[in-house]
Amino acid sequence: MTGTHNRLRAEITTLANGWRTRRIDQLFEQDGARATDFTREAAGLTLDFSKNRLDRHTLKLLLELAEAHGLRGRIAEMYAGHPINKTEGRAVLHVALRARRDHDLQVAGVKIGVEVETVKTRMREIVEALHHGAWVGATGLPLTDVVNIGIGGSHLGPFLACEALQDEHPTPVKVHFVSNVDGGDIGRCLAGLTPARTLFIIASKSFTTPETMLNAHTARQWLQATLPSEVDLGAHFVAISACPDRAIDFGVPATRVLPMWDWVGGRFSLWSAIGLPIALAIGMNHFEHLLAGAEAMDRHFHTAELTDNLPVLLAMIGIWNTNYLGAESFAVVPYEDRLAQLPAYLQQLEMESNGKRVTLNNEAVESHTAPILWGGVGTNVQHAFFQLLHQGTRLVPVDFILPLHNPFSPPGHHDMLVANCLAQAEALMTGRTAESLEVRGDTAADIDLPLHRATPGNQPSNLLMFDSLTPHTLGALLALYEHKTFVQGVVWDINSFDQWGVELGKALAQTLLDEMASGQVGTHHDGSTRAALSRYLRRRSPD
Numbered sequence: 001m002t003g004t005h006n007r008l009r010a011e012i013t014t015l016a017n018g019w020r021t022r023r024i025d026q027l028f029e030q031d032g033a034r035a036t037d038f039t040r041e042a043a044g045l046t047l048d049f050s051k052n053r054l055d056r057h058t059l060k061l062l063l064e065l066a067e068a069h070g071l072r073g074r075i076a077e078m079y080a081g082h083p084i085n086k087t088e089g090r091a092v093l094h095v096a097l098r099a100r101r102d103h104d105l106q107v108a109g110v111k112i113g114v115e116v117e118t119v120k121t122r123m124r125e126i127v128e129a130l131h132h133g134a135w136v137g138a139t140g141l142p143l144t145d146v147v148n149i150g151i152g153g154s155h156l157g158p159f160l161a162c163e164a165l166q167d168e169h170p171t172p173v174k175v176h177f178v179s180n181v182d183g184g185d186i187g188r189c190l191a192g193l194t195p196a197r198t199l200f201i202i203a204s205k206s207f208t209t210p211e212t213m214l215n216a217h218t219a220r221q222w223l224q225a226t227l228p229s230e231v232d233l234g235a236h237f238v239a240i241s242a243c244p245d246r247a248i249d250f251g252v253p254a255t256r257v258l259p260m261w262d263w264v265g266g267r268f269s270l271w272s273a274i275g276l277p278i279a280l281a282i283g284m285n286h287f288e289h290l291l292a293g294a295e296a297m298d299r300h301f302h303t304a305e306l307t308d309n310l311p312v313l314l315a316m317i318g319i320w321n322t323n324y325l326g327a328e329s330f331a332v333v334p335y336e337d338r339l340a341q342l343p344a345y346l347q348q349l350e351m352e353s354n355g356k357r358v359t360l361n362n363e364a365v366e367s368h369t370a371p372i373l374w375g376g377v378g379t380n381v382q383h384a385f386f387q388l389l390h391q392g393t394r395l396v397p398v399d400f401i402l403p404l405h406n407p408f409s410p411p412g413h414h415d416m417l418v419a420n421c422l423a424q425a426e427a428l429m430t431g432r433t434a435e436s437l438e439v440r441g442d443t444a445a446d447i448d449l450p451l452h453r454a455t456p457g458n459q460p461s462n463l464l465m466f467d468s469l470t471p472h473t474l475g476a477l478l479a480l481y482e483h484k485t486f487v488q489g490v491v492w493d494i495n496s497f498d499q500w501g502v503e504l505g506k507a508l509a510q511t512l513l514d515e516m517a518s519g520q521v522g523t524h525h526d527g528s529t530r531a532a533l534s535r536y537l538r539r540r541s542p543d
């Protein structure tokens, strides 16, 4: 840590202490230009961050902090294809997947544009074959239903995008998702499908993830159980993997294995062939619009001044709330039912990327890293967890996400939705005092009621608006959060692109599975795990 870092951190800490007695609503009273001055636009998105506990000076210092952490240099390193994912020795170039065709991005001195375009051409061929009924299954019937089997980054992005966009851009193919190893997930999905008409996409960067492999085997058994024994099941499978040999070993014909690359992290992969279910659900042209929206945000991130840079602003406001004002979590609340999967998607993006405790220099981090991300759609969540935001004891910043137009809304609905979103943001900021509330009667309970009804306010929020939910705006929105996550990782000085923490649980699960197979409970377990496993072995249903 240099003298500049320490000076900036000390100054920002002093400013944060001042917020014990300052209020956001008073800043609006003192400064008529606040709403305009704290709003920025890029790639079709508008970010109003005026309802945060910060002023111009705080913002200036936060941006200086980002500069002091070498943000510009780190962005340049990412675009130059340097192995910035140091613990895995990998470049991080998901931006190449949506870059314009003439880009010259490289990994280890090799241009990657041609390969990316080749895969997109193969995706388009698959999409067109299925949409035109030209892809037939083992019995000669056209395939009409597609089941994506994948988990984590091989599921969340495609699932979110399909849910968000398929109503407006329907296609002749119906796309389904299976991710959980809970047999109920695949069981429910297959119950409504006809084997002769079903195509499975096995989506797994590693092609070793146990949940995905078990679901893939169950899918194959389901086909085998009903299709004639002599038929070749190859026509019912497509695989997407960075390890194509494993997919071929599983039985997917080599011509139906689409590659991805180790320079694309799982949680950044919906832009790659992992996005095939999106292209099938909404059409390849609309998938290209999704990429174009992300590319517009990439260009903005790469070129805009830090003070106008949406991902940088969102990141530094998050750092201010987490590290200086003490927020332990933040909520993401889309006022758009079709974005119901956004919080789950962002949980993986932000918490798997930045839930880290060791710096790039192999030292313990000095501050908290990723806050806990949670959320749900408005207005539903107003009738669930918003009570805690209004009257609980914690500081919980909120990202409100608001499309200004919804072509599917019957008259009156969108006005009410927007009114609720703006009202919640306003109420969280202004609150109301006990003194402003009338005493109802003269019983003791009536006299004390205003205390129970008062809300302190001063809860910070961002408001992200866009015209309407389209492939382009969704692409820009997701790229915004991707880059925000990267910027925060730079300031926390951590590697946002590995996920070693998930290894231990996977290894222990394998040990437990081995013990279940042998029926022997290992003595190395703690007493609680031993007791639970013994109970399970006594009660489990026979296979």
Ligand code: F6P
Pocket (backbone or CB within 6 Å): 151, 152, 153, 154, 203, 204, 205, 206, 207, 208, 209, 212, 266, 267, 352, 499, 502
């Ligand atoms: O949870 C760990 C993880 O490796 C994620 O990073 C990844 O998105 C997910 O598992 C699925 O991995 P794969 O695509 O290799 O099956």
